[in-house]
Amino acid sequence: MRGARLSEAVWGYGFAFVPFAVFGLFFIYPFIYAVYISFFHWGILGKQPGASGTYNYSKVLHDPVFHIALKNIAEYALAVVPLEMALGLSLALIINGKIRGRNFFRSGFYFPSIASSVAITVIILYLFAPHGPFNTFFGFSTDWFGSASTVGWSIVGLNAWTTSGTVMIFYLAALQSIPEDVYEASALDGAGSWRTFWKITFPLLRPAHFFCLVVFGIGALKLFDQSYIVSNGTGGPNYATTTPILYIYRQAFANYDFGVAAAAGVVFLGIILVLTVAQWFTIGRQEAG
C-alpha cells in the first residue's frame, strides 16, 4: 500500500508540475519581480546603475496625475456598481416574470456582456459622436466622450449597460433558488407584488447582492479598455479618463519609466488587496448576522 501511495504522490506532482511551472513563472514570480523593479531606476534599456531606494514610490505618491487616477476610479466604481446592479436586477426580474419571448430577451440582454469591449466601445463612440446619429436624432450637440465634463459619466453609462447582462445572470440564478412557498405564504397574507418584492424577494437576495458587490466592485477598479479607446491611450482630455491601470501603462510606454510604473502597480495592488480583505470581513460579518 505504501508503494501505491508513493506512486500516487509522484503522479500528483507530475500532473501538477506543468500548470505550476506556468503559475510560478508567469503569475507568482512577476509580482516579486515587480517589487524588485520598483526599487530601481528602470528605463527603456533596463536597469540603470545604482539603487533608487524608495524614490519611485515617493514619486508615485506625490504625482498629482496618480491622485487623479485614484479619484477617477473611485468615482467610477461608486457610480457604476450600484447602477449595473440595479439594472441587472431589473432585467432578472423581467426575465423571471412570465414574459413572452423570455429566451429571446435573456439572450439580448446578456449579449453586450460577452461581445468584445473594443467593438462595443467603438460602436458607441460612433453612435454618440458630436455629429453622430444619437445627437442628430435627439437634437443634442454634446461631445459625450470627448469633453472632460461628460466623458466619465458616458463611460459609466456604457459599462453599466454592457455589464448589467452578467449581473442579470447571477440574479436570475439567485431568484430561481428562492422556494415557491415563500411567495405563496406572502400571497396568502395578501401582500401585493411591489410589497412582496421589497419585503420578501429583496432581502432573500442578500447573498447575491454581496456577491455582485465584491465581484463587480473589484472588477470596476481594473477599468482600462474603454479609457484607452476613448482617449487613444492618452488618458485625456485633461486626465479625465486616466485610470490607475492606464497610468501604469503610460508610465511604462509613454514615459519609459518602468521603475515608477512598477511602484504604481505595487501601490495599486496593495489598495486592491486591502479593499478585498475589507469586503470579505464585512461580508463575513453580514452573512453571520
Place this chain on the structure above:
Amino acid sequence: MLQTVAAADAPIPGKTPSQIARRALFYGLVTILALVFFVPFVYTISTSFKTIPDSVNVTLIPHPWTTSAWSTVWHNYDFATYFKNSFFLCAVIVSCNIFLGALGGYAFARLHFPGRDLLFLIVLATIMVPDQLRLIPIYVMLVNWHLIGNFSGYILINLVTATNLFFMRQYFLTIPKDFEEAAKLDGAGQFKTFWRVMLPLALPAIGALTILQFQGTWNDFFWPVVLFQGQQHLYTIQLGLANLRFAYSSLWPEIAAGSIIAILPILVIFLALQRFFVSGAVTAGVKG
C-alpha cells in the same frame, strides 16, 4: 392559482383596469429596455452597408445599398490578417488551457500528494489577483528573453489560467469514483485513467471551458496592446479595430463593418451554444 398571483410581475390576461394599466406599463418598460439593447447593433449593421455620405443620415435602410465598407475593411485595412491572427491565438491558447487545466484539475481533485492543500491555496490566490497588474514585470521579462515581436510571449503568459484549473477540478469532483476504480482494476495506469476515462467524462466541462476561453482570448485587448502595438502583422482583431477607429474616426461604414467582424464569431457561438455561456458564468462565479 396562488402561483400566478405570486409571481411578481406576471402579466395575467387583464381583469381590472389597474391590472391592464400595470401590464401596459410593464410591457412599455420592456420595450424601452429592448430598444436600448438592440438598436445599437441593428443600427450598426445598417451603417455597415451604407456609403460614407449616406452614413450621416439617421435612417435604418441604406440608400444606396453597398458592401464596399466590408471589402475595404477586409482587404485594404488588413482585417483578414487580424482575423487569422486572432483565430490562431485562440486555437493555441484554448488547447493549452484544456490540457493543462484538466491535468492540474485532475491532480487536485483526485490524487493525494503532500503539500496539495497549500498549492491549492496558491491557485485560489492567483485567481484573486488582477491579471493586468502583471504588466510591468511580464513586459520586462519578455523583453529580456527576446520574446517581443512575435506571438510566443503572448501564448506563454496565457498557457493556463488558475480559473480554468479550478473550473476543471470542480467538475472532476462531481464524477463518481467508480469509473476510475474500474479502470484501475483493468490495469490502467494513472495517465491512461486520466486520458482515456476521466477526460472523456469531463467533456461538458471542456466544452464550457473552450467557449469561455475562446471568448476571453478573442475579446482580449489589454495584452495585445501591451505586446503587439505598433507591429501591424501581429495585430489581433480587437487591436486592429481600435487602431482603425483612431486612424479613420469618420469612416463610419468601415468602423461599423469592422466592429461586426470583431463581434461575429462570438455571436455565432453564443447563438449556437448559449447554455454553456450561462452555466459557465454561473459555475465559475458561484462556486468560487
